[in-house]
Amino acid sequence: xxxxxxxxxxxxxxxxxxxxxxxxxxxxxxxxxxxxxxxxxxxxxxxxxxxxxxxxxxxxxxxxxxxxxxxxxxxxxxxxxxxxxxxxxxxxxxxxxxxxxxxxxxxxxxxxxxxxxxxxxxxxxxxxxxxxxxxxxxxxxxxxxxxxxxxxxxxxxxxxxxxxxxxxxxxxxxxxxxxxxxxxxxxxxxxxxxxxxxxxxxxxxxxxxxxxxxxxxxxxxxxxxxxxxxxxxxxxxxxxxxxxxxxxxxxxxxxxxxxxxxxxxxxxxxxxxxxxxxxxxxxxxxxxxxxxxxxxxxxxxxxxxxxxxxxxxxxxxxxxxxxxxxxxxxxxxxxxxxxxxxxxxxxxxxxxxxxxxxxxxxxxxxxxxxxxxxxxxxxxxxxxxxxxxxxxxxxxxxx
Numbered sequence: 580x581x582x583x584x585x586x587x588x589x590x591x592x593x594x595x596x597x598x599x600x601x602x603x604x605x606x607x608x609x610x611x612x613x614x615x616x617x618x619x620x621x622x623x624x625x626x627x628x629x630x631x632x633x634x635x636x637x638x639x640x641x642x643x644x645x646x647x648x649x650x651x652x653x654x655x656x657x658x659x660x661x662x663x664x665x666x667x668x669x670x671x672x673x674x675x676x677x678x679x680x681x682x683x684x685x686x687x688x689x690x691x692x693x694x695x696x697x698x699x700x701x702x703x704x705x706x707x708x709x710x711x712x713x714x715x716x717x718x719x720x721x722x723x724x725x726x727x728x729x730x731x732x733x734x735x736x737x738x739x740x741x742x743x744x745x746x747x748x749x750x751x752x753x754x755x756x757x758x759x760x761x762x763x764x765x766x767x768x769x770x771x772x773x774x775x776x777x778x779x780x781x782x783x784x785x786x787x788x789x790x791x792x793x794x795x796x797x798x799x800x801x802x803x804x805x806x807x808x809x810x811x812x813x814x815x816x817x818x819x820x821x822x823x824x825x826x827x828x829x830x831x832x833x834x835x836x837x838x839x840x841x842x843x844x845x846x847x848x849x850x851x852x853x854x855x856x857x858x859x860x861x862x863x864x865x866x867x868x869x870x871x872x873x874x875x876x877x878x879x880x881x882x883x884x885x886x887x888x889x890x891x892x893x894x895x896x897x898x899x900x901x902x903x904x905x906x907x908x909x910x911x912x913x914x915x916x917x918x919x920x921x922x923x924x925x926x927x928x929x930x931x932x933x934x935x936x937x938x939x940x941x942x943x944x945x946x947x948x949x950x951x952x953x954x955x956x957x958x959x960x961x962x963x964x965x966x967x968x969x970x971x972x973x974x975x976x977x978x
Contacts, residue, residue, distance in 0.1 A: 809869055827898035
């Protein structure tokens with residue numbers, strides 16, 4: 580009996596030690612889920628290619644040797660391939676600071692792990708399977724790491740490319756958890772619904788603190804930059820933005836393209852170059868501070884000049900343009916902030932007021948919004964800006 584007791588005790592002690600070395604608070608495995616249909620679409624229209632990177636779950640067994648990571652998509656896994664190039668990235672946080680310490684990169688023949696805490700870097704991986712199935716499986720032997728590996732959390736990104744264009748999906752982005760934490764499901768904003776909805780969590784903090792725009796143009800080309808920065812609550816787990824146009828009487832106009840953070844995109848389309856960013860900048864990925872950035876440049880020629888020279892005829896009925904930032908907390912409730920950017924966007928006075936939240940209204944000192952630079956752009960420049968934004972937003976995913 581004593582021998583049996585010692586055997587059980589020894590096994591239990593070994594398991595406890597293994598858990599202490601590998602996981603957090605005795606964690607044996609890590610599991611994250613992600614909804615279908617949330618791929619950030621660039622210029623790829625092939626639905627099958629997009630489904631191949633539409634992540635639905637990510638799991639990691641952090642006790643076994645080798646450790647097992649499984650990434651499941653709604654379509655099928657393709658490592659490389661034509662005419663679309665598929666790539667998958669798995670990020671490991673070793674120390675709990677919500678920063679990726681090592682990265683597994685699966686990009687066709689280039690399958691390797693790189694980063695911190697490794698015996699050598701980069702190191703080629705051989706045990707990667709799942710081609711033409713729905714689940715990508717990666718084995719990570721302990722020998723890859725310096726000593727017994729410590730894994731605090733895991734996140735992943737998938738990508739499909741064609742030439743310079745791409746679509747992407749994320750799961751547990753910035754190690755901030757999934758969209759269904761704490762018992763509440765996060766429902767993305769409805770693209771057919773007027774963004775001016777009543778928040779379900781008015782006490783949740785999300786604020787646009789500064790909005791700036793710089794635009795230059797001549798007879799042959801244009802170049803503009805928009806940038807917004809702000810602050811928010813530490814318990815924000817998901818955020819979206821959209822730029823919405825409203826009629827002269829304040830009525831909603833058409834559908835709205837909401838974009839989900841994190842975004843860090845740059846690509847070219849028809850001679851126009853776009854760069855877009857939207858992500859948290861607070862410590863450990865917190866939304867206590869955040870940034871939104873949009874840059875576009877391209878040609879003006881005889882094919883599009885009429886749109887730029889007569890914007891008042893082309894954009895009949897637009898009374899205001901607004902930037903909406905919507906933030907969610909764990910239980911799925913949300914709040915948002917709105918900035919009226921009509922003056923900067925169209926070069927004319929807004930018919931829709933300063934904004935919808937009254938938290939950054941007119942300053943008593945100079946009569947200008949504390950968010951806007953107070954720059955009245957010539958109509959041709961504002962029109963150039965608007966058309967470029969419409970082009971890129973027209974190719975974005977359905978929220």
